[in-house]
Amino acid sequence: MSIPALLAAQAHVNRNIAPDHQRFLACLPRDKGNEVIPEIPDFAEFTCSVLGWQKGDLVSGDALSDLQVTLPEYHETLRASFAVREVEPKDDKHPWLLLVQCLPSGTSLDEVQEQKDHRHWQATPHAKFERLLRETGVPIGLLFNGTHLRLTYAPRGESSGYLTFVVAELAKVAGRPIFAALHMLLCAERLFTMAEKQRLPAILADSRKYQNLVSTQLAQQVLAALYELLRGFQAADDQRKGELLRRVLAEDPNQVYSSLLTVLMRLVFILYAEDRGLLSSDSVYSNYYSVTGLFERLRADAGRYPDTMDQRYGAWAQLLTLFRLIFEGGRHGSLQLPARKGYLFDPERYSFLEGRAWKRERQPGEKADVPRVSDGVIFRVL
Known part of the structure; x- marks a missing residue:
């Protein structure tokens, strides 16, 4: 209705x-x-x-x-x-x-x-x-x-x-x-x-007509976010001279689109859970991990530095950290998040999202070389 x-x-x-x-x-x-x-x-x-x-x-x-x-x-x-x-x-x-x-x-x-x-x-x-x-x-x-x-x-x-x-x-x-x-x-x-x-x-x-209109507008927004994220990864791949996506594009290029759609699904899941208080209300999570908090900071940055948002980085790394936190769980002081595991947040499905070669598992103690996806891209996606 x-x-x-x-x-x-x-x-x-x-x-x-x-x-x-x-x-x-x-x-x-x-x-x-x-x-x-x-x-x-x-x-x-x-x-x-x-x-x-x-x-x-x-x-x-x-x-x-x-x-x-x-x-x-x-x-x-x-x-x-x-x-x-x-x-x-x-x-x-x-x-x-x-x-x-x-x-x-x-x-x-x-x-x-x-x-x-x-x-x-x-x-x-x-x-x-x-x-x-x-x-x-x-x-x-x-x-x-x-x-x-x-x-x-x-x-x-x-x-x-x-x-x-x-x-x-x-x-x-x-x-x-x-x-x-x-x-x-x-x-x-x-x-x-x-x-x-x-x-x-x-x-x-009329309710059905309005619902169809909302569905159409939502589909357009998701498609725009997907293209924005794709452009961000193309730029990150160019900065690595094509090495970031070379293997996955050669073996299974559809996985690039699948990975970016998965990122959008993760964001929708997290935003829904945060809106209903299903993740954590701890200040550490709210200030340093939450997608809602990240968006507020990016919006403030866009107001202060509108011309340099595509030359600033850090938001993508925070999202990757949050994805792993939800998958593996974490505990620090009053912050306690159980390991959710599951297929959606599995970081090994699309290793290139974290900067590793396609199908290459992360080794213990390995330093992450996070793709340089700009804060401007993440802000426009959110």
């Missing part, structure tokens, strides 16, 4: 949601101690009393005969429990707004269910529901099991997405903002009466 799409549709969370939340709690059963049991026993009653739907909005039975998908290879037929009609369908061939699949209470949405007949499709309820949405041409669906309500969007020919609301969280006072979001997306007004551009189908379609 894209925030720009929500804003364009003027979809705002109701801050005065308490009365609706009380109606929601009234739909839930109670135990002997009058405590709420976080389970919606009747989906139809929930939609009417909480979301404001009409009883006739949920269509079932023979009216859904055209919404069945037969899978002869699996001896199985996929069908919806309910369907909701469009208020003003654009054509008679597509009269449906969304499909609803109700599962037995507590059924996992994301685990394959045991079946006596192994000829049936061994897939999760969510995967089967997505298949139903794609095959019927109704991209919007609600998958429900009493304890979870999942809004699914699976347009044909595109990747799917979903948003899951957990009843146990919705039932809490602290969960009122989540309930308000659910109510905002699925209330009767959002589905049936608002202007077309403000209704749920338009929001989901």
Whole structure:
């Protein structure tokens, strides 16, 4: 769900949601101690009393005969429990707004269910529901099991997405903002009466457009960073008169691009981990190792010495040190980083990144001859 799409549709969370939340709690059963049991026993009653739907909005039975998908290879037929009609369908061939699949209470949405007949499709309820949405041409669906309500969007020919609301969280006072979001997306007004551009189908379609736009812009940024890093290594190779990349270019030139893409993936991983405090909050790490701290220093240097950034060096060496620190781990005073190991940060995969010949392992005590990739290159990459 894209925030720009929500804003364009003027979809705002109701801050005065308490009365609706009380109606929601009234739909839930109670135990002997009058405590709420976080389970919606009747989906139809929930939609009417909480979301404001009409009883006739949920269509079932023979009216859904055209919404069945037969899978002869699996001896199985996929069908919806309910369907909701469009208020003003654009054509008679597509009269449906969304499909609803109700599962037995507590059924996992994301685990394959045991079946006596192994000829049936061994897939999760969510995967089967997505298949139903794609095959019927109704991209919007609600998958429900009493304890979870999942809004699914699976347009044909595109990747799917979903948003899951957990009843146990919705039932809490602290969960009122989540309930308000659910109510905002699925209330009767959002589905049936608002202007077309403000209704749920338009929001989901616009969200996909915004996501595609972001993906395109991100791809362009990654490609620009890759080319910048490539130019930096070309310059470093020239300074060594072609000896840095001579062997790898002769044996497997694609490894140069693979190595630089790996560097970008490492940076994305580290930036994500630093942003969420998953690496270290120690001042030694923040001041001398972190990518975030390095970027701040490079930005300050670019402000003071804009004409000489491509004649300054040191940032690439810091990144190499950080990559090895994450791979091998390290400890100094209060700074403690466990060895992560793994394929992504393995320094022996691309030895020329550290200045060694292709496929040449680093020897104990060996002095590193780090490639002279300028600070300007690293700053532009970051």
